[in-house]
Amino acid sequence: MPLSDDQPHTRTRLPVAEQTSPATGRQARPLRTLLTILGIVTLLVIAVAIANRDKSVPGRTPAASSGDQASGGNGPAADHTAASGQQPVTTTANGIATGYPHTDQGAQSAAANYAVALGSTDMFRPDTRHTILATLADPTTLPTLQSRLDQAFSPETNARYGLDAKGSAPKSLTFISRTVPIGTDLANFSDTGTKVDVWCNSLVGLTGDGSTIPVTENWYTLNITLRWTGSDWKLIDYSRKAGPAPLPADQQAATSEEITGAVQQFGGFRYAR
Numbered sequence: 001m002p003l004s005d006d007q008p009h010t011r012t013r014l015p016v017a018e019q020t021s022p023a024t025g026r027q028a029r030p031l032r033t034l035l036t037i038l039g040i041v042t043l044l045v046i047a048v049a050i051a052n053r054d055k056s057v058p059g060r061t062p063a064a065s066s067g068d069q070a071s072g073g074n075g076p077a078a079d080h081t082a083a084s085g086q087q088p089v090t091t092t093a094n095g096i097a098t099g100y101p102h103t104d105q106g107a108q109s110a111a112a113n114y115a116v117a118l119g120s121t122d123m124f125r126p127d128t129r130h131t132i133l134a135t136l137a138d139p140t141t142l143p144t145l146q147s148r149l150d151q152a153f154s155p156e157t158n159a160r161y162g163l164d165a166k167g168s169a170p171k172s173l174t175f176i177s178r179t180v181p182i183g184t185d186l187a188n189f190s191d192t193g194t195k196v197d198v199w200c201n202s203l204v205g206l207t208g209d210g211s212t213i214p215v216t217e218n219w220y221t222l223n224i225t226l227r228w229t230g231s232d233w234k235l236i237d238y239s240r241k242a243g244p245a246p247l248p249a250d251q252q253a254a255t256s257e258e259i260t261g262a263v264q265q266f267g268g269f270r271y272a273r
Helices: 030-053 104-118 126-136 142-152 155-160 256-265
Strands: 091-093 096-098 174-188 194-207 216-228 233-242
Touching (some): 104 126, 104 174, 104 194, 104 216, 104 233, 126 142, 174 256, 194 256
Antiparallel strands (some): 091 096, 174 194, 194 216, 216 233
């Protein structure tokens, strides 16, 4: 029969050693904690070492990178994909940079800037074309270059780009011709005939309502021959070959108005290694 609640209750006290303590969840793990602290300290040491690696030490000249080494020196050859750190030229003539140093990099700077001038809209107009050639060509080769380029930029050539015989675009349309050097390569270096290859990308065409010659890009390489005249590098001759052209990007083409605005907004550069 069930016991009455009025009866006294009996409590049994276990010995201390036999009493069980309630579970406290995760137990402390001293070894794991120590390893975690050591890992954090190691990461902090590595971060400090990386942060201080590039700081200059007082009294010591920082070591030049591979791109800062001048070719022909005791250090490694110049890296073609890195800037050399040489200061660009500061003088100009008729909007074209002049006064390049008598070095291989000075020749490459001259070739890159001359490529920009030779691919500009001014080459399509006889008067400005002659000014460009007089600025960058060697005086001994100027007559030959001028005659050759007058034939290349003939009225028939201008007509293919929608221009008149004087190189002017139709009313309400804007003619664009801009060359961007991607890189240079020194084919050989000498006072009598230094040759530089300039890999270029260019934009050319007409923008505006009713244009039937939209602006397109073109990849080519200019083979430029220069001569040191005693004060500057001057153009002797140049030729052009197609490519190398990269794979076109899957990108929506801009409208004619956007191209016009971009060309007017973004100015060109002078180039120096």
